[in-house]
Amino acid sequence: MTFITPLILFLKNSHSVRKALTPGLISSLFMSVLFILVRKVPPVCKHMPSFEENECTFDWREVEIGMFLLSIIVIKNRASVSAEQMITSTLMYTKLASAVLFYRLDPRFAIGYCLLCVFRLWLLPDYFVDGPEELTYFSDTTLQESLEEDKRVTWVVLFYTTWSPHCHSVSPVFSELSNEYATKYLKFAKIDIGKYSKAAKTYGVSASTMSHQLPTIIVFEDGKAVDWRPMLGSNKKFVKYVFTEENIKRDFGMNKLYDESLAKCKKFKKGKKEE
CATH class of the missing domain: 3.40.30.10 (Glutaredoxin)
Incomplete structure (x- = not known):
């Protein structure tokens, strides 16, 4: 159900998505999934701190934070009026959760991640390409x-x-x-x-x-x-x-x-x- 609700919200508002994704939003998406990449993709995950015997596996606390994130996304996107708002809101909360997850591994990772997010936002702001309008x-x-x-x-x-x-x-x-x-x-x-x-x-x-x-x-x-x-x-x-x-x-x-x-x-x- 946690996955179905955001999907319904996106399909409901998909008629308004006539705008191409910009480099800013693509980079925002990359930052949102960065923790998953460093945790699951070898050989990077082999060198990351881990609370499990298998370095490339999510521990129970990481899974719990992920489920909590999905619940927040569903709740916050209930009042979304456009697919654009839903996408940007989802990416924002995902990056916040990623910062917490990096902090659990090492506070230095969290600081570096937050600085990278700020630099990305300054260099490539989040926006959609304007479509035709009267x-x-x-x-x-x-x-x-x-x-x-x-x-x-x-x-x-x-x-x-x-x-x-x-x-x-x-x-x-x-x-x-x-x-x-x-x-x-x-x-x-x-x-x-x-x-x-x-x-x-x-x-x-x-x-x-x-x-x-x-x-x-x-x-x-x-x-x-x-x-x-x-x-x-x-x-x-x-x-x-x-x-x-x-x-x-x-x-x-x-x-x-x-x-x-x-x-x-x-x-x-x-x-x-x-x-």
């Missing part, structure tokens, strides 16, 4: 200008920051939605409120490190905000929102917005012909 990237001024330029256009805008892991996990989902629903009168956009703080203040989205509003999606119609997530609850605190593709489609009525945008296309196209 998105406009706004600044604080261009957002306001676009909202006022043509009020027939409905804008779906993602407010995000580059340092927030939640924003990174929602990004591929939002790109998929833009590919599926974008039309002439239904457009998708993103704005980095960590960089454009004026937009954060204008639209009431907090970009602080303790914020419960990252990311935020706001729908604008006639130049005004008409729908957004996360929303304020009865206690005047923001209610946690899971930005899965299914939730966004349902709660923002994406199919309805798409149909309305197509109706606008026909209406205004017909009006031009009559003129």
Whole structure:
């Protein structure tokens, strides 16, 4: 069951994996399995400290830590909104477990492993190659200008920051939605409120490190905000929102917005012909 759940999570989100693995993620994968390689692959394993008679065998404590790691991965990935988030989360916890396992062998191994992980992250950061998307990237001024330029256009805008892991996990989902629903009168956009703080203040989205509003999606119609997530609850605190593709489609009525945008296309196209 421990192996089946992550597999189901991956298959459920596999439609969003249209991005090639980068050197950063490949190196992260290598670092995640490094302990297994030094413990099981001869002749390296022959020269490693061992708690068993056979040097190339996992001892009971290592197996126990491995099973605990799998349980943590399953629990943490239940709320994953994309395969990308699941992969990066799994690699992160696997490297943490590897550091503990290396420490059991020799604290010096653990120090060297952690330094190697930090150097790898600095040299080859974890990210996926961006796939096709129908998105406009706004600044604080261009957002306001676009909202006022043509009020027939409905804008779906993602407010995000580059340092927030939640924003990174929602990004591929939002790109998929833009590919599926974008039309002439239904457009998708993103704005980095960590960089454009004026937009954060204008639209009431907090970009602080303790914020419960990252990311935020706001729908604008006639130049005004008409729908957004996360929303304020009865206690005047923001209610946690899971930005899965299914939730966004349902709660923002994406199919309805798409149909309305197509109706606008026909209406205004017909009006031009009559003129």
